[in-house]
Amino acid sequence: MRRYHSGPDFRRAHSIAELAQMAHRRLPHFAWEYLEGGAEEELTLARNRQAFADINLLPHTLVPCHGTETRRTMFNHEWPLPMAIGPTGYNGMLYHDADIHLARAATERGLPFTLSTVSTSSLEQIVAAVPEVNLWFQLYCMSDPQVQDDLLQRANAVGCQTLLLTSDAVLLGNREWDKRNFARPRQLSLRNKFDVLCHPRWIRQAVWPQGMPSMANLDRYLPADQRNAAGAAHFIGAQMEKTLDWDYLARLRDRWPQRLLLKGVLHPADAEKAVALGLDGIVVSNHGGRQLDGVPASIDCLPAIAAVAKGKLAILLDSGIRRGTDILKACALGADAVLLGRATLYGVAVAGQAGAAHALDLLTNELHLALTLLGQPDMSRLTATAANTHSPLFTVS
Secondary structure (H helix, E strand, O other): OOOOOOOOOHHHOOOHHHHHHHHHHHOOHHHHHHHHOOOOOOHHHHHHHHHHHHOEEOOOOOOOOOOOEOOEEEOOEEEOOOEEEOOOOOHHHOOOOHHHHHHHHHHHOOOOEEEOOOOOOOHHHHHHHOOOOOEEEEEOOEOOHHHHHHHHHHHHHOOOOEEEEEOOOOOOOOOHHHHOOEEEOOEEOHHHHHHHHOOHHHHHHHHOOOOOOOOHHHHHHOOHHHOOHHHHHHHHHHHEOOOOOHHHHHHHHHHOOOEEEEEEEOOHHHHHHHHHOOOOEEEEOOHHHOOOOOOOOHHHHHHHHHHHHEOOEEEEEOOOOOOHHHHHHHHHOOOOEEEEOHHHHHHHHHHHHHHHHHHHHHHHHHHHHHHHHHOOOEHHHEEEOOOOOOOEEEEEO
């Protein structure tokens, strides 16, 4: 395996992979496994990266370039780049107030930030800390209608304009590597407890002196003595709506007054149903390889979905984005933008807001350079010309 520099200064990381190496060194094993691991054999987790590697780029030469154009207009907002920070849960285990750090890094660059239902900072805390944030909210559907309605009311009250319904996680995937770190539910094994003591820097930056964070969006629904990590985890496991279906989504479409996206689409027939329901967008996603193992990479599914949905609603993609060229490839194959998950989490785990900002800047610089070298400075002119990953896959008009 290629080894990357993993020194203490995050600014010496020249790629997302190097930030990941630094995060690996800083985090105790159980936290790193939670961040990095996938389901079962981790076939889909590996495929998410390999699929991008299988896509070739075909550049034009002798094309003058006096700058690159990466701006995208979506949902009446102009984004400087075709990317946003996607929803990730329990980030406070990586760094104190990690969600706030991520929101600040995104907002400073004019990008949306998506807060998870199971975040460690609440909707209200994010908006109080980052008033100018373009806040999106990811919703796990709850079986208690009062809890569900209250979450929607709170999202609307803080000015959230975009709601993402996650549809592929009504049950948690079989994350065996994560489970092995615990002697019993939410109780670390003795080996992992000793490992935690070997990471004093993480203890200071993540859990001292308050201890493990709770899931702040859920605290108000829990008894006072259960407002902790264990209580919140038990609550969310019991509350997930197992009967989630298209009729439920249709009712949510009627209930939610702002933009609604469906996250977890891999089949073109489901994309067509989302169009028919009048959704504003979809997220082509396999949940970062953390749910059903053996499904295709998100990027593998994108061309067929774009063929039936492009121009009818916004198409976003997540899972496996680690390079600016990955963003370029996703947009060429039909995505309007990508959502970042692990890439920015590596940064925040290393250095909070500054680390997350560094991750965003790395991807931005790589994207601008790739467009120049491709001989196509304007992303809006990228077109896909073939699906054979063993030959050059796309060119430009």
